[in-house]
Amino acid sequence: MTRIRFDHRPFSRATRALVAGLGLVLLSSCKLADVFDLSGNQSTMLTAGPVAKAQWDLFMVTVYVCTFIFIVVGAILAYAQVKFRARSESDEHAEPPPEAHGNPFVEIGLIAASVALLVIIAIPTLRDIWYTHDVPEDEKGNAMEVVATGNQWWFKFEYPSELVKLPNGGEAPLVTGNELVVPAGIPVRVQLRTIDVIHSFWIPKLAGKVDMMPNRANFLWFKADQPGYFYGQCAEFCGESHAIMRFRVIALSPRDYAQWLENQKAPARTVTPALLADAVDRSARVQFAAMKRNPGEALSASPAFDADPLNAWREMQHPEVGENAQLIATGRQLFAAKTCVSCHSIRGHEGIGISGPDLTRVGARSTIAAGVLENTHERMHAWIKDPNHFKPGNKMWFGGYNVKDGDNWKPNFTMNDQEIDALVAYLHSLK
Amino acid sequence: MAEVIAQSGFTGKQTARRATTFALFPRPTAKTGLVSWLTTVDHKKIGMLYGGFAILFFLIGGIEALMIRTQLMVPNNRFISAQLYSELFTMHGTTMIFLAVMPLNAAFFNLLIPIQVGARDVAFPRLNSFSLWVWVVGAILLNVGWISHFVPSWNFGGAPDVGWFGYAPLTSKSFTPDLSTDFWVLGIQVLGISSIVASLNFIVTIINLRAPGLTMMRLPVFTWMALVTSFLLVLALPAIAIALVMVMFDRNFGTNFFEVSGGGQPILWQHLFWVFGHPEVYILILPPMGYVSEILPTFARKPLFGYPIVVFSGIAIGFIGFGVWSHHMFTTGLGTVATAAFALATMAIAVPTGVKVFNWIGTLWGGRIVTRVPMMFALGFIWMFMMGGLSGIMHSAAPADAQQQDSYFVIAHFHYVLIGGATFALLAAIHFWFPKFFGRMVPEFWGKLSFWIIFVGFNATFFPMHFLGLNGMPRRTWTYDSNMGWNEGNLFATYGAYLLGLGMFTYFAVLVWSFFKGEKCGNDPWDARTLEWSIPSPPPEHNFAAIPTVHARDAWWYEKTHKEEIAQEKAAHIKAEESHGGIHMPDQSWYPLFAAIGLLVGAYNLAQLHYPVTMFGQQVLASHLPLAITGLGLMVAACYLWALEGPGGYHLHIDAEGKVTESRGDHH
Known part of the structure; x- marks a missing residue:
């Protein structure tokens, strides 16, 4: 009988030390616990509504079953590896074990056990497929409907049952961009549309994703148990800036929601010296009741905001202190002159464009550029100055700042810092 | 034009056909040098x-x-732009699937199948060469954009x-107007031609060229899995x-x-993509299951447990995989019934x-488990594949x-x-069969070291991603x-990826040294069990001096314990073959390469x-x-000339001392 010829050299002590050292370097350079963090702003574990909760609970069923299988099969495999290991040269070259070819009873038993374990997963899976699909029958009367439309690379939100007066006397659904405000405790059915490629609508703490497919009437539903501020993101690759196509969902108590809605439906706020002199307007236009904090723990790089995002968002609803009516008026002129109006709408002011987000209340949003930048003066300035830096390939840069000239792009207009400051002041006055 | 009496490739007998x-x-006829590689029809050279x-x-x-992980x-x-990132993850996926794992499997199909079935080459040697060069054309088309x-x-x-999934309508001219998508479409299309041609070749080889006595249920499991994979590809x-x-x-x-504006x-x-794409997953993993099913018995020193069940579960996976x-597509709005049906089918495929x-x-x-490097990778395969399989079951719960x-x-x-799964098994296979095809061993120490670096680096990279x-x-x-x-999870994963890269570098550097x-x-x-270990390392061009008769599964193991019986049979085979004109070998040919070049152009x-078409800044066409x-005309012309060239072939004669001589022309 042929022998397996080969020297059997174990690792030297030095090698083992090297491996252990490398491992320690890896472990010590990041906080290990944070590697396995599940408490982020898009955690699927810290659920805030029944749909996400059903999905997480089902996931945990699969985790229990699979962990059980892994432990049992892994234990047997580990036992076999240790128990039947050749321990010495002579062991390796001993007569081979008997030529056993299998055992049908063992095989059938294991197949039956596998099927039984899968049934444990299958039952809640089937139940939840129907539950998560659409608003339950008994809640349908209570549900509200919104339309979310994916664009490269931002989200448009429409409220089909909330009509606003247009300057021409007509009526149209209320439109916002990138921040979806909904009432807490009420099922929300989101119709999913896209005007270009496939996007996917995902608010991890409230509901798993459903794709926005062209020529297909998809929808999803969710319900926020409590008022809160939630992170969402496009989850289907949709081109260059897919990574920075984000949005927020803000759930308010029904009363706050009604107030928010009322403010939204009014035409854009016009700042004049007379208005600023009027003390009444200095106070908040939207009065919020004291609300429970968002129970989700948000890790934050921008502590001021993330410490209490919902409160921070509420602060954004108030007109800013120290508004300059003249600067704002200049900004409003620039908004028209620099062709912003051809893509953006500010209802009651200038602008009829629909290919960019509606900006009627842009100053009251907590983020700009589709959830990418906090809506501060500095960041809006930076965004307007160089949008392509923050969102490569975006249509404000390609088509607005630059226009097509044959096969090439040529600059359409530029803005200096003073002009941008005026524009920012104007946009931030839109509360 | 010349007329010759054709020889039947099977029997070596003269036929009446002209x-x-x-x-x-x-x-x-070159056996070494560039021309020998460009025109080769030898399955071992093509495999290499x-x-x-x-x-x-x-x-x-x-x-x-690594560039993705660094970003x-x-x-x-x-570190890199959004645009370059899109190119990198597209090409990382496309490359690893179509240009790394699939051709590595194809390499082992080529190297092993003819020998494991006891044949001297594949059924259609020139077609095999064509598959290879067409695959190269596809690889060029996919990567030409980097220029x-x-x-x-x-x-x-x-x-x-x-x-790599190229979802419409992002692939539409409105959203990706440049040529990169056109090259992607044609590149994948050309790779598909290569795979279909190769698969048909292997199906015919496995079914028709088996040695005497090698019934289907005696085929090595790797060859079985290759057969299932070939059917999946076709x-x-x-x-x-x-x-x-x-x-x-x-x-x-x-x-x-798919053009939405036109109602697409x-x-x-x-x-359509996933009707291909899901079987593709099994196309990638079934051959690795085959390698592991060969390596485990060798180093456990006993036959595969439940051979028929392993074979039939491979076939079942192939069926359910469709x-x-x-x-x-659970998130594309399939509706409740379709979602439920596909969820249950997905759970079912976990059983085989x-x-x-x-x-x-x-x-x-x-x-009696002998821990050598291939065995370590094979055991690593079982553990890691179990992890991946179980997280796959988690995905079958559609709402989750x-x-x-x-x-x-x-x-x-x-x-x-x-x-x-697949890569660990491939690394096991490379280490296991390297001595067979290069005649040299890979050092055990460096192999084990690379295994541990790869194992740790891999888990450090991908385990945190579950949590991310x-x-x-x-x-x-x-x-x-x-x-x-x-x-933190991303930082940790990136460190892990560098470690994994170091491990892979070590593995392949040692291979080059070896x-x-x-x-x-x-x-x-390795004291192994299947027919490839019965012939010299590296194998001669004709593989077997005498075609073996197979009496059992693990034919070489049987031969080791029945030496006299087999020796007698072999002597008889050599005699019979020589009386038919000697060992019939296929001729090399230029046309497969020319056809592929035509396809490239x-x-x-x-x-x-x-x-x-511009040249030196001037528009020419x-x-x-x-x-x-x-x-395309060049390709058709090459195929036509290929047909006119005739089957060709020559004969080898092995004398009592084992000396090989070659002869051409008519034989008796």
């Missing part, structure tokens, strides 16, 4: 070429992965950037071929299969997969999948299957914000059909159509 042959390029190219692309795909190391990183980054005048818009690839033709027509000829249905692409494609794991453990049970789909959880899952996904990190994202709780300096070995260094120009037609 063949007309015409050779524009005489058949090359597949393997060499595949390892090259495996390293390129690995570098792409994601810290939040809001600006745009270095030579601006070759304006292809960079490498493909629509994802049946799955037409779906993507059709879908790619549709995209090509949408982009170039104004059809609207982008969802159709996803169904019925689960929509589990990639689990059966394989049980039987591998059964193989170890009661064995709504959270995991397109998140890093999915990335963790399929890398456990494709690195921990559950913490809401979507995949295919160029960057992320710092307040999402993803910073090629030149490794200790020489004999026929059967044709496809390269077809991709840029509507663009003018209004479109690439004449060049495309020229190229």
Whole structure:
């Protein structure tokens, strides 16, 4: 009988030390616990509504079953590896074990056990497929409907049952961009549309994703148990800036929601010296009741905001202190002159464009550029100055700042810092 | 024109049939040097070429992965641009699937199948050469776009950037107007041609060229899995071929299969793509299951436990694999009934997969486990594949999948299957069969060291990704914000990826060293069980001096214990064969290479059909159509001349001392 010829050299002590050292370097350079963090702003574990909760609970069923299988099969495999290991040269070259070819009873038993374990997963899976699909029958009367439309690379939100007066006397659904405000405790059915490629609508703490497919009437539903501020993101690759196509969902108590809605439906706020002199307007236009904090723990790089995002968002609803009516008026002129109006709408002011987000209340949003930048003066300035830096390939840069000239792009207009400051002041006055 | 009496390739007997042959390029006879490799029909040389190219692309795909991981190391990183990131993850996926794992499997199909079935070559040797060179053409087409980054005048818009799945309508001319998508479409299409041709070749080889006594239920499990894989390829690839033709027509000829503005249905692409794409997963993993099923018995020193069940579960996986494609589409709005059906089918496919794991453990049970490097990779395969398989079961719960789909959880899952599974098995296979085909051993110490670095690096990279996904990190994202709780997981994964890269570098560096300096070995260094270990290392061109008669599974193991019986049979076989004219060998040919070059010229120009041809800044032609037609014409001409060339072939004669002589022309 042929022998397996080969020297059997174990690792030297030095090698083992090297491996252990490398491992320690890896472990010590990041906080290990944070590697396995599940408490982020898009955690699927810290659920805030029944749909996400059903999905997480089902996931945990699969985790229990699979962990059980892994432990049992892994234990047997580990036992076999240790128990039947050749321990010495002579062991390796001993007569081979008997030529056993299998055992049908063992095989059938294991197949039956596998099927039984899968049934444990299958039952809640089937139940939840129907539950998560659409608003339950008994809640349908209570549900509200919104339309979310994916664009490269931002989200448009429409409220089909909330009509606003247009300057021409007509009526149209209320439109916002990138921040979806909904009432807490009420099922929300989101119709999913896209005007270009496939996007996917995902608010991890409230509901798993459903794709926005062209020529297909998809929808999803969710319900926020409590008022809160939630992170969402496009989850289907949709081109260059897919990574920075984000949005927020803000759930308010029904009363706050009604107030928010009322403010939204009014035409854009016009700042004049007379208005600023009027003390009444200095106070908040939207009065919020004291609300429970968002129970989700948000890790934050921008502590001021993330410490209490919902409160921070509420602060954004108030007109800013120290508004300059003249600067704002200049900004409003620039908004028209620099062709912003051809893509953006500010209802009651200038602008009829629909290919960019509606900006009627842009100053009251907590983020700009589709959830990418906090809506501060500095960041809006930076965004307007160089949008392509923050969102490569975006249509404000390609088509607005630059226009097509044959096969090439040529600059359409530029803005200096003073002009941008005026524009920012104007946009931030839109509360 | 010349008339010769044809020889039957099977029996070596003269037949009454007369063949007309015409050779524009005489058949090359070089056995070494460049021409021998370019015109080879030897399955072992073709296998090595597949393997060499595949390892090259495996390293390129690995570098792409390391660039991706470097970009994601810290939040809001600006290491590479969003556009380049899209190109990198598209080409990382495309490369690893089509240009690394599939051709590595093809390399082993070529190297092993003819020997394991006791044949001297594949059924259609020239067609085999054609598959190889067509595969090279596909690889060139997919990667040609990189040139745009270095030579601006070759304006292809960079490498493909629509994802390896190329979801419509992002592939539409309105959203990706540059040529990169056209090259992607044609590149995948050409690779499909190569795979279908190769698969048909292997199906015929396995079914028709088996040695006497080698019944189907005595086939080595690897060959069985290769057979199932070949059927999967033949049946799955037409779906993507059709879908790619549709995209090509949408982009170039104004059809609207997926064009939304014309009423097209982008969802159709996803169904066609995944009808191919899911069997593709099993195309990648079934051959690795075959390697492991060969390696475990060798080093446990007992036969595979439950051979028929392992074979039938492989076939079952192949069948059910065609019925689960929509589990990639749970979030596309399938509706409740379809979602439920595909969820249950997905759970069902876990059963035959689990059966394989049980039987591998059964193989170890009661064995005498000899821990050599291939065995370590094979055991690592079982552990990692179990992890990937179980997270796969988690995805079958469709509502839970709504959270995991397109998140890093999915990335963790399929890398456990494709690195921990397929790649570990391939690394085991490379180490296991390296001595057979190069006649030298790979040093045990360095092999084990590379195993441990790869094992630790792999888990450090991909285990945290389960948590990143559950913490809401979507995949295919160029960057992320710092307040999402993803910073530490990404940093850790990037360190792990560097370690994994170091391990892979060690593994292949040792392989290169062993090629030149490794200790020489004999026929059967592992005391293995199947026929390839019965012949010299490296095997001679004709593989077997005498075709063996197979009496049992693990034919070589049987031969080792029945030496006299087999020796007598072999002597009889040699005598019989010599009386028929000697060992019949296929002739080399230029035409497969020429046909592939014609295809390259044709496809390269077809991709840029509507663009003018310029030379030195001057427009020479209004479109690439004449060049495309020229190229495809060249291919047709080469195929025609290939047919006229005739089957050819020559004979080898082995005398009593084992000396080999060659003869051409008529024999008696």
